[in-house]
Amino acid sequence: MQRLSESYRKAHPDLFFQKNLAVFTPTAESARLKEAAVGQSLGAFLKERLSRSTIFTLVERENSDKLLGELELGLPGAVNPDTAPKVGLLLGADLFLTGGVT
Numbered sequence: 001m002q003r004l005s006e007s008y009r010k011a012h013p014d015l016f017f018q019k020n021l022a023v024f025t026p027t028a029e030s031a032r033l034k035e036a037a038v039g040q041s042l043g044a045f046l047k048e049r050l051s052r053s054t055i056f057t058l059v060e061r062e063n064s065d066k067l068l069g070e071l072e073l074g075l076p077g078a079v080n081p082d083t084a085p086k087v088g089l090l091l092g093a094d095l096f097l098t099g100g101v102t
Contacts, residue, residue: 001049009055021056022093023047027100038101046097059093
């Protein structure tokens with residue numbers, strides 16, 4: 001991760017400030033993966049590694065997961081390309097990292 005950060009920073013010297021990154025815990029698609037807490041483990045790994053990055057500042061993990069959970073409960077599919085900028089403003093995030101494990 002560190003090498004990737006460094007190479008990106010060297011390739012884009014015009015980016016002199018860090019981007020705020022919200023990392024959401026990946027969802028696990030199957031019961032077996034959920035039971036093994038694969039999504040939580042992968043999310044923790046990514047957050048730990050990205051916290052060492054020289055080009056990203058992580059948005060508080062509790063806030064990002066809590067907000068996403070509340071949005072999903074109230075409005076399924078609430079976070080999509082059209083609404084992401086508004087969610088980003090609420091979180092103070094410039095970028096999102098989200099995904100799933102199948």
